[in-house]
Amino acid sequence: MITLEGLRAQLSEAGYGAFYAPTATLEALVQQANSGKAGQLVVAERRDARMEWHISRDRMTAELTLHAAWGGRAVTDRDLAKALQDQGVPQACWLRKTLGRVLRQGHAEAVIVARAVPPKEGQNTRFHSLVAREEDLNLEEDARGRVDLYHLHDFVVVEPGTPLMRRLPATAGEPGLTVLGEPLAPKAGRDRPFDPKSEGVSPAPDDPDLLVADIRGHPVFSGAGVRVDPTLRLKAVGLESGNIDFDGSVEVAGDVGSGFVVKATGDIVVRGMVEKADVSAGGSLAILGGVMGEEVGKRHDGDLQLRTHLSAGGILSAKFINLAEVRAKGDIHVREYVLQSRLKAGQDIVLGQPTGKGSLIGGWAHAGRAVIVNRLGSEAGVATEVSVGRPPEKSRRLQSLKQALELCEHNWHKVVETLQCIERGERSAPASEKHQRLYVTRDALRTRRQRLLTLIERLASRRQSSDTCRVEVKRQQHANISLTVDGVRRYDSLEHGPSCWVRIGAELLNRP
Helix, strand or coil: CCHHHHHHHHHCCCCCCCCCCCCHHHHHHHHHHCCCCCCCCCCCCCECCEEEEEEECCCEEHHHHHHHHCEEECCHHHHHHHHHHHCCCCCHCHHHHHHHHHHHHHCCCEEEECCCCCCCCCCEEEEEECCCHHHHHCEEEEECECCHHHCCCCCECCCCCCEEEEEECCCCCCEEECCCCEEECCCCCCCCCCCCCCCCCCECCEEEEEECCCCCCEEECCCEECCCCCCCCCECCCCCCCCEEECCCEEECEEEECCCCEEEECCCECCEECCEEEEECCCCCCEECEECCCEEECCCCCCCCEEEEEECCEEEEEEEEEEEEEEEECCCCEEEEEEECEECCEEEECCCCCCCCCEECCEEECCCCCEEEEEEEECCCCCCCEEEEECCCCCHHHHHHHHHHHHHHHHHHHHHHHHHHHHHHHCCCHHHHHHHHHHHHHHHHHHHHHHHHHHHHHHHHHEEEEEEECEEEEEECCCCCEEHHHHCEECCCCCCCEEEEEEECEEECCCC
């Protein structure tokens, strides 16, 4: 006697697994066999695995639908590889991990198994400097925290023929591939030549992409070029050299003596001291040994008249400054102290950072953005004045514009009234030339009136404030200090610890 379970077991042993006819059909077959009736009925069918492929319209992906085997032959990795090759899909596009997962599962529904290889964009032209730049020379401290200032302010000088900059031309990029093996064009990099303003350099005779120095001097790098400033090297500035006025950069190995003048359109480096002298640099000014000035009397405003004057078109740095007038369009950096001097910086005044005493004592200091010191003033209460930013001029300018508008309107009304009187016959008409001049004056005053109204409206709507300017004292602020931030002044007769003074509205507040 045949049972339903026995029939299912025989089908499984035959390799059909669960892929046979429905239970009702099998039950009917069992009943027919047990009742002694003969006949045939298809109860199972072997099916091999079957693959269906779909290539996207843009030919960027290939999808596989894999129908599982029903007691038949399963798909192998060789079958998949051959099918992909038959579809024309290059191996570079195959997603091998996905293909492996599909093989393990034995079935898949619209799975992306190949993807186009995108093109690689070309690189833009690059420029590599071949000698050290000053900004690349970082602070180095020894075990005791001391700084090697010689290294910090190393002044790079090159000889004729020195390779300075390498140009790496733009690349075309690498083409990609669609899933059908068609090339995808890359975007080429942007090509740039050397900066045509490069001076004192020229391409190497055998390599147009290499700039070499034509003269001995100081290399100054830009984004796409380099120029060589001729450098004057001196042992010292004194009786043997006389005053210096040089078109280029100057390096003084020793001191700048008392009473002498050093001017240069480029950078100046003084490795020794500056003593009661005038030093002016069109670029940066670095004084490694410090500045010793002198008081030579009083000015008309009662302030000290100082003999030493320093100026720089960029950054000015020194170990210390005593009794000197100092101006810099960039930053002023002093390691140890500034004593009874007048400092003015277009950006920041920084003392003692990251190492050094960093004391500002007496005199006055003004910075466009920030004054950062370790100690401000002295225990003796020496008067010290510090200011940052610029005073608010909005109210003053508005008042001036309104006065100009009032005068303009007064004159305009007088001219208009005169012309109306002439037109009504209340006044005799002047000569034609003068009459025409009245009309020209009227129109000019009307135009000026409208322009003044526009300026007043713009200025009135402009915001006046900024809390980015600050006076920052990292360790100790002594008494008798005058602080001004963006036109708001505060006199402080008390001592403070670490402080950070900023302007908020019309007040000067400490935000330590």
